[in-house]
Amino acid sequence: MTNKYYEFFCPVKVIAGKAALEHIPYELTGLAAKRPMIVTDKGVRAAGLLDPVIAACEESGLEIVAIYDDVPPDSSTTVVRDIAKVYRKEKCDSIIAVGGGSAIDTGKAVNILVSEGGDDIAKYSGAGILKHPLKPFFVVPTTAGTGSEVTSVAIISDEKKGVKLPFSSSFLLPNAAIIDPRMTLTLPPHITAATAMDAMTHATEAFTCMAKNPLSDAYATAAIKKVSHSLLQVMDNPKDEDGRLELAQASTMAGIAFSNSMVGLVHSLGHATGAICHLPHGLCMSLYLPYVLEFNLESIREPLGELLLYLEGPEVYSATPAARRAEASISAIRKLRDALYKRCELPRTLKETGKVLESQLDAIAEMALDDGSIMFNPREVTLEDARTVLRKAWA
Amino acid sequence: MLVKRLQPMISHARRSYVGLMFQVMGRALQAISEVDEKTRNETRALPEGFLFEMQVMPNGPALIVEHTGDGLLYYHGDSAPRPVDLSIQFKHLTHAFLVLSFQEKTSVAFANDRMLVDGDVSLAVRMTRVLNRLESFILPKLVAQRAVKEYPANLHLPEKLMSAARIYLKVATNLVETVRA
Incomplete structure (x- = not known):
C-alpha cells in the first residue's frame, strides 16, 4: 500500500446558468435571511452589473437593505471595519459579494467581523481561528478567473502595519456561488x-x-x-x-x-x-x-x-x-x-x-x-x- | 488479537522514537546554525528572539528552537519560555512517525495535509529549507533522498562528511552536557 492520502472539501452550492441571479431570493430565504447587504466596487456598479441582482431580489419582494460600493482593488482592514459598521447599523442579516477577488475577499472578512463581533479583523488572521459558522454569505463573481467564490481564504491589507493579513477557514466559504453569464458579458x-x-x-x-x-x-x-x-x-x-x-x-x-x-x-x-x-x-x-x-x-x-x-x-x-x-x-x-x-x-x-x-x-x-x-x-x-x-x- | 495486545507498546515505541528524533533534530538545528554559513544566511532573516516549534498535536512530543541573533539557533528542549512565533504541528503521532522515520518526505507530508502551519507561512517555508539542508547533511544520501524533495546536486561527499561530523560532534557534546546538568 502506498502512502497516498488526500483531503477534498467543497460545500459551496454552485448555482450556474441562465437566470441564475433570480435564484438568490429563494436561496437566501432558505437560510432565513431577509435583510441582505451587497458588498461591491465602483467599477461593478458603473458597469450596471448590480441592476440585475437588485431587480432579481426586488421581484421576489426581497429588499437589499444596504449597498457598499467602494471596495478598493486592495481591500484594507479600515474598509472591512467601515462595511461592518454599515451592516450593523442597517441590521442586515446576510452578505452578497458582487465583484472580483477584492470584493469577494472583503465580503469574507466583513462576514467574520459581523458574525464574531468586534472591530479588529486582525484578531482573526491566521489558519483555523474561526470555530463557528458565519452569517449567510453569497458570492456573485464578475470576473472568470480568481475562483475566490469557492476558496476558504481571504487576504486583507493592514494599512497601518503595512502587511497583508491572511485569513483561512472553511467557514469563510460562501453558502452559494451564483454563476450568471450576464455578469461577465461586458x-x-x-x-x-x-x-x-x-x-x-x-x-x-x-x-x-x-x-x-x-x-x-x-x-x-x-x-x-x-x-x-x-x-x-x-x-x-x-x-x-x-x-x-x-x-x-x-x-x-x-x-x-x-x-x-x-x-x-x-x-x-x-x-x-x-x-x-x-x-x-x-x-x-x-x-x-x-x-x-x-x-x-x-x-x-x-x-x-x-x-x-x-x-x-x-x-x-x-x-x-x-x-x-x-x-x-x-x-x-x-x-x-x-x-x-x-x-x-x-x-x-x-x-x-x-x-x-x-x-x-x-x-x-x-x-x-x-x-x-x-x-x-x-x-x-x-x-x-x-x-x-x-x-x-x-x- | 496479537496486534491488538501489542498496540499500546507500538504506540509507546513510536512516541519515544518521535521524542528522541525531535531531541536530535533540535540539537542538530542548533549545531548546523553554528557550522554552516548557508544555514545562517537563511536563519538571519528570522527576527531575533523568534521561537520556532515542531509539535505533535495535541500535547505530544515537541522541539523548540530560538533565533538568538546572527543566524544562530538555540535548542530549548520541548517547552518554550514564552508563546512561540511559528509552529509546525503534526496532526497525529502516526504522521510524525511517517516523516521522522523517512517513510514520507516533509514536502509530501505538507501536500498530504499531515501538518498545519500556525504563524507566518513564508518563515515556515524558510525553516523547511533549513530542515531539508540539515537532513541532507546528517543523513546518508540514500536515506536523505527519502526525506527531502530533491537531494542537493551540489552537495559533495567531502563537504557532507565534514559538516555531518561537526554537527554530530556538537549534538553529542550538547547531549552529554544536558545529561550532566
Missing part, C-alpha cells in the same frame, strides 16, 4: 484573457503539483477543456453568452481544484511579481505558466502529457506520440498565449509588460522563494533556479 478583452489564463493556471498547477488528487484532477481537467474550447471564441465574440458561461464555470471548477490541491511555482513567482511590480495576478499567471512547466517538465511529464487531451482535443492527443505529449501541452499553452497577444496584446514576457525592470528579477526570485505555494511545486526550487526561470520569462 468584461474588456484583456481582462477576459488574463482572468481566463488565471483559471487555466489554477487548473494546470492543481493537476501537476504535489497535492494533486483524483477529485481535484477531475475538476482541473474539466476546467482546462472549457478554457481551451471557449476562450478564443469569447475573445472573437465577447457577447457569446454560452462561451462566457463556460469560462465562468471553468473558473469555479479551477478554483475548486486548486483550493484542494494547491498551486506551485507559477504562483510563487506571480505573487512576488505582483507585490514588487504591481502587475495584475492573471497576467503574471499567463506570463510564467509555460516557463515553469518547462522547468518542472521531468517531474511532471506524465500528468502534463495527459493534459494535451484537454488542451487540444482527442485528434491531436492520439496523433501525438506519448513521449512528446508533455512538450506538446506546453506548445498548446504557448499557442494560446500567442493568439491572445494577437487579439489583445496580453504580454507573453516580462519585457512585453513594460512595467518590469530587469534589475528587479533578483528581488522577485528572492521573494518567490519564501512564498507558501513553493512548498507544493513538484521540483525543489533554489534561488538560482528561480532566477533562471525569470531570465527565460524576461524576453
Whole structure:
C-alpha cells in the first residue's frame, strides 16, 4: 500500500446558468435571511452589473437593505471595519459579494467581523481561528478567473502595519456561488484573457503539483477543456453568452481544484511579481505558466502529457506520440498565449509588460522563494533556479 | 488479537522514537546554525528572539528552537519560555512517525495535509529549507533522498562528511552536557 492520502472539501452550492441571479431570493430565504447587504466596487456598479441582482431580489419582494460600493482593488482592514459598521447599523442579516477577488475577499472578512463581533479583523488572521459558522454569505463573481467564490481564504491589507493579513477557514466559504453569464458579458478583452489564463493556471498547477488528487484532477481537467474550447471564441465574440458561461464555470471548477490541491511555482513567482511590480495576478499567471512547466517538465511529464487531451482535443492527443505529449501541452499553452497577444496584446514576457525592470528579477526570485505555494511545486526550487526561470520569462 | 495486545507498546515505541528524533533534530538545528554559513544566511532573516516549534498535536512530543541573533539557533528542549512565533504541528503521532522515520518526505507530508502551519507561512517555508539542508547533511544520501524533495546536486561527499561530523560532534557534546546538568 502506498502512502497516498488526500483531503477534498467543497460545500459551496454552485448555482450556474441562465437566470441564475433570480435564484438568490429563494436561496437566501432558505437560510432565513431577509435583510441582505451587497458588498461591491465602483467599477461593478458603473458597469450596471448590480441592476440585475437588485431587480432579481426586488421581484421576489426581497429588499437589499444596504449597498457598499467602494471596495478598493486592495481591500484594507479600515474598509472591512467601515462595511461592518454599515451592516450593523442597517441590521442586515446576510452578505452578497458582487465583484472580483477584492470584493469577494472583503465580503469574507466583513462576514467574520459581523458574525464574531468586534472591530479588529486582525484578531482573526491566521489558519483555523474561526470555530463557528458565519452569517449567510453569497458570492456573485464578475470576473472568470480568481475562483475566490469557492476558496476558504481571504487576504486583507493592514494599512497601518503595512502587511497583508491572511485569513483561512472553511467557514469563510460562501453558502452559494451564483454563476450568471450576464455578469461577465461586458468584461474588456484583456481582462477576459488574463482572468481566463488565471483559471487555466489554477487548473494546470492543481493537476501537476504535489497535492494533486483524483477529485481535484477531475475538476482541473474539466476546467482546462472549457478554457481551451471557449476562450478564443469569447475573445472573437465577447457577447457569446454560452462561451462566457463556460469560462465562468471553468473558473469555479479551477478554483475548486486548486483550493484542494494547491498551486506551485507559477504562483510563487506571480505573487512576488505582483507585490514588487504591481502587475495584475492573471497576467503574471499567463506570463510564467509555460516557463515553469518547462522547468518542472521531468517531474511532471506524465500528468502534463495527459493534459494535451484537454488542451487540444482527442485528434491531436492520439496523433501525438506519448513521449512528446508533455512538450506538446506546453506548445498548446504557448499557442494560446500567442493568439491572445494577437487579439489583445496580453504580454507573453516580462519585457512585453513594460512595467518590469530587469534589475528587479533578483528581488522577485528572492521573494518567490519564501512564498507558501513553493512548498507544493513538484521540483525543489533554489534561488538560482528561480532566477533562471525569470531570465527565460524576461524576453 | 496479537496486534491488538501489542498496540499500546507500538504506540509507546513510536512516541519515544518521535521524542528522541525531535531531541536530535533540535540539537542538530542548533549545531548546523553554528557550522554552516548557508544555514545562517537563511536563519538571519528570522527576527531575533523568534521561537520556532515542531509539535505533535495535541500535547505530544515537541522541539523548540530560538533565533538568538546572527543566524544562530538555540535548542530549548520541548517547552518554550514564552508563546512561540511559528509552529509546525503534526496532526497525529502516526504522521510524525511517517516523516521522522523517512517513510514520507516533509514536502509530501505538507501536500498530504499531515501538518498545519500556525504563524507566518513564508518563515515556515524558510525553516523547511533549513530542515531539508540539515537532513541532507546528517543523513546518508540514500536515506536523505527519502526525506527531502530533491537531494542537493551540489552537495559533495567531502563537504557532507565534514559538516555531518561537526554537527554530530556538537549534538553529542550538547547531549552529554544536558545529561550532566
